[in-house]
Amino acid sequence: MIMESKDLYSDIYDLVVKCCRDISPDVKRIIENAIEKESSPTARSMMQAMLDDVKLAQEKDKPLCQSPGFPAVYITFGDKVRPGNIKELFAKALVTATKNGYMRPSMVHPLTRKNPGDNSGERVPNFEFDYIPEQEFLDIILSFKGCGAELGNAMKVFTTAQLGKDYSGLKRFVLETVTKAGGVPCPPIALGIGIGGQMDVACRLSRRAVSTRRWDDTNPDCLYASLESELLQAINRLGIGPAGTGGDTTALAVKIEGSATHTAIAPVAINFHCWTARRAGIRIYPDGKREEIL
Amino acid sequence: MDKVLETPLTADDINGLKIGDVVYLKGIICTSRDMAHLTIKDKLEKSEALPVDFHGAAVFHAGPVVTKNDAGWELRVIGPTSSIRMEPYAEMVGKLGVKAIIGKGGMRESSLRAFQKYGQVYLQAAPGCAALLADGIEAIQEVHWFDLGMPEALWVLKAKKFGPLVVAMDSRGNSMYEDIRTKAVKMIDTLYRSA
Numbered sequence: 501m502i503m504e505s506k507d508l509y510s511d512i513y514d515l516v517v518k519c520c521r522d523i524s525p526d527v528k529r530i531i532e533n534a535i536e537k538e539s540s541p542t543a544r545s546m547m548q549a550m551l552d553d554v555k556l557a558q559e560k561d562k563p564l565c566q567s568p569g570f571p572a573v574y575i576t577f578g579d580k581v582r583p584g585n586i587k588e589l590f591a592k593a594l595v596t597a598t599k600n601g602y603m604r605p606s607m608v609h610p611l612t613r614k615n616p617g618d619n620s621g622e623r624v625p626n627f628e629f630d631y632i633p634e635q636e637f638l639d640i641i642l643s644f645k646g647c648g649a650e651l652g653n654a655m656k657v658f659t660t661a662q663l664g665k666d667y668s669g670l671k672r673f674v675l676e677t678v679t680k681a682g683g684v685p686c687p688p689i690a691l692g693i694g695i696g697g698q699m700d701v702a703c704r705l706s707r708r709a710v711s712t713r714r715w716d717d718t719n720p721d722c723l724y725a726s727l728e729s730e731l732l733q734a735i736n737r738l739g740i741g742p743a744g745t746g747g748d749t750t751a752l753a754v755k756i757e758g759s760a761t762h763t764a765i766a767p768v769a770i771n772f773h774c775w776t777a778r779r780a781g782i783r784i785y786p787d788g789k790r791e792e793i794l
Numbered sequence: 795m796d797k798v799l800e801t802p803l804t805a806d807d808i809n810g811l812k813i814g815d816v817v818y819l820k821g822i823i824c825t826s827r828d829m830a831h832l833t834i835k836d837k838l839e840k841s842e843a844l845p846v847d848f849h850g851a852a853v854f855h856a857g858p859v860v861t862k863n864d865a866g867w868e869l870r871v872i873g874p875t876s877s878i879r880m881e882p883y884a885e886m887v888g889k890l891g892v893k894a895i896i897g898k899g900g901m902r903e904s905s906l907r908a909f910q911k912y913g914q915v916y917l918q919a920a921p922g923c924a925a926l927l928a929d930g931i932e933a934i935q936e937v938h939w940f941d942l943g944m945p946e947a948l949w950v951l952k953a954k955k956f957g958p959l960v961v962a963m964d965s966r967g968n969s970m971y972e973d974i975r976t977k978a979v980k981m982i983d984t985l986y987r988s989a
Contacts, residue, residue, distance in 0.1 A: 542814070542960065546920055549958070553923035557871075566859050566873040566924040566945075601870045604859040605944050613829065615943030646922070648876040648898065668986045675985065679978040682971055684876045684899035686921035734985050738978040743921050744899055745960050746974055776922045 501786055503584040503638065511782055511790065512586070513593040515642045516571075519778040520563040520602040523554055524794060526716045527690075527752060527777035534688065534749040543747025547688070550742070550775055565776050568603040569646040571625035574712050578635030580786045586640070587627060594619045606647075628708070639793060641781035643711035649689065649772035652681030655703060658766040670695075670768055671731065677770050678735050678751070683744015686774030688752045690715055691735070694769040696759035705757040706771035711779060714794055715753035724756040742775075798955060802850025803893035808913050811961045813968050817917065818957035822935070822950060823852045823896070827875055829946035831883045833939055838886065845938040846950060848890035855880055855897035857945025859924070860934065867934040869951070873924030874898035877916070881905060888912035900962055900971035909965050916963035918970075930956035 531547055538544045557564035573590055577583050597603050598619045607621040608614060625642075654677045662669045674693065681689075692710025694702040719725040732754045741747025752775065761767060781793040799807050801821030811817065824846055826834070837844055858872035877897030880887075881904055887895070888908035895901070895914065898921040908914065919927060931951050938948040962970040 542816075545958070549920040549923050549926055553920070553926040556929070557925040560925060562871050562925045562928075563859060564871075564925055565922045566857060566871050567875070601859060601861045604857060606857075608943065613946075615946070617943065648921070651876055651878070672982060672986045672988065675978075675982045679975060679982065682899060682975060683918070683921070684878055686898065737985065738981055740974055740978060743918055743960070744974065745918055745962055745970055774922055 501580065502582045503586070503784070505585055505589055507788070508584065508586065509589050509593065511784070512589050512640070513596060515640070515780045515782060516593045516597045517602055518780045519642055519644050520568060520597065521557050521561070522778075523564070524714070524777045524779050526714045527775070528554070530715055530752045531688070531775065534752065538747055538749050540741060540747040542745055543741045543749055546742035546745065547749065563602050565646065566604055567646055567648070568606055568619070569644040569778070570650070572628070572643050572645065572707065572711060573625050574628050574630075574641040574643070574708065576630040576632060576635060576639040578632050578637070580636045581638040581784055583638055583640075590625050591620060594625065628704070636786065638784045639781065640784070641712050641779065641794065644778040645707070645711060646686060646774040646776060649685035649774045652677065652685040652772045653770060655699060655767070655769045657699060658768055659764075660766065663766050667727070671734065673768065674731055674770060675734060675738065678740070679738055681772060682740055685772035686776070687740055687744055688742050688749045688775050690753040690755065690773040690777065691731070691751060692771035692773065693754065693756045694771070695756060695767070696761040697767060698761070698765070699767055701759050702767035702769040703771070705759060706769040709755035709757040710753075710771055710773045713755050715755070715777060719756060721758070724758060728754045728756050801852055803852065804850065805913050808893055808915050808965050811915050811964060813961055813964055813970050815961040816958050817961065818930070818955045818959065819852055819894070819953050820955060821852075821953060823854050823953050823956060824848070825854045825856045825858065825872075825949040825951065826880075827855060827857050827946050828879055829942040830939060830948045831880055833942065834890075835883065835886060845948065848892050851892045852894040852896060853887065853892050854951075855895065858949055860944060860949075867937060869928055869931055869934050871924035871928045872931065872951075873927050874919040874921060877901050884908040888914060896959060900969065906963060906967055906969055909963060910967050913965045915961055915965055917959035918962040919957070919959055927956065930954060
């Protein structure tokens with residue numbers, strides 16, 4: 501079955517509006533828990549302001565942040581349900597949501613900086629398609645990632661020697677990158693780390709890791725799971741805190757995705773996500789049944 | 795009682811602030827991001843007039859979401875953008891007479907120097923809290939340079955009680971961000987010794 505645009509458009513528009521107005525429930529819970537454990541009163545009040553902001557956005561039917569960030573869409577499909585003209589539908593939904601005041605027009609030409617005024621633009625949103633022939637359903641995940649966060653991102657192609665004993669070189673690179681970014685990426689942050697492949701693969705994986713996974717999940721890979729947990733604890737000892745004005749809560753999650761790489765290299769990409777986890781997903785079955793995912 | 799400062803801000807207002815103070819603003823707040831700063835610079839170089847008087851002003855690094863209806867512009871939400879991008883304009887902004895800069899993430903050495911020279915402070919707003927912050931704005935008074943696009947235009951806002959804002963850099967050379975960064979760098983060495 502190829503999805504017809506008339507069936508799919510309202511689903512897509514709803515995903516867009518949902519992402520503008522709300523953060524993922526798993527992240528709300530992580531912030532609530534962090535407030536209870538946080539020792540700095542300023543940090544507690546910053547995080548409370550964040551939760552209050554999300555609540556106010558719902559009540560007043562407004563976007564929770566002025567910046568929509570950059571939208572990325574992750575699609576997994578098989579032979580049973582195909583996505584059809586989903587690219588056009590997303591582009592249209594973004595423009596409509598912008599006109600309706602859910603998004604600021606933030607997409608501009610990369611050099612001239614000209615703003616068309618409606619969040620339309622070449623390669624907007626960014627799409628990743630995964631084709632799994634036998635998969636019976638269609639998965640659509642939309643993620644808006646703030647671009648203040650993007651200013652902190654870093655990428656390095658390590659050598660085996662530079663990775664260090666127990667990957668201490670990699671760990672220092674992560675902590676130094678977080679420290680350098682300080683309050684710029686709107687902490688408490690989440691970090692996506694892509695390891696392996698070549699430069700482009702590591703970068704793509706870093707965005708996917710932090711944008712498509714729940715921030716309270718556990719990596720099925722034991723090595724990555726233990727690295728995620730160790731790095732999260734280490735980052736939270738840096739003292740940067742919410743808004744970068746100090747505290748125990750600098751990061752809410754660290755998510756790693758890996759890929760095999762060449763024996764000469766170890767590419768590592770670090771991708772910041774601000775606290776506003778604007779991600780939503782939907783699963784569509786061949787009989788038309790819909791299910792929220794994430 | 796919340797501390798509320800009213801614009802235009804005076805030297806006394808600024809000298810009375812110390813790192814960690816929480817304040818609110820009442821009065822006029824002007825937004826300026828990358829393109830508005832660049833436009834100001836161009837105009838100054840050509841000795842052209844600026845559309846607003848920046849003496850005692852509060853400049854907000856932000857681009858709002860606005861809608862237009864029959865009554866005029868309506869503010870939907872507004873929140874801080876990353877101030878570090880405006881670091882190259884520190885001296886120019888100080889010279890203009892701007893007293894308070896509102897943003898997120900803080901600024902660096904050039905700004906700290908300008909803050910001491912011109913008596914300015916940096917106020918950190920809660921990042922990403924655009925619905926909450928918009929609640930403190932009464933109205934959009936005017937807009938300049940709209941051709942730069944909605945985020946980059948210079949919006950003149952009337953605030954009733956805008957905040958909360960944390961004093962994160964003062965006019966005496968102190969920066970909360972620098973202190974935090976220095977401690978974090980030491981912590982990295984404690985956790986993972988340099989190879």
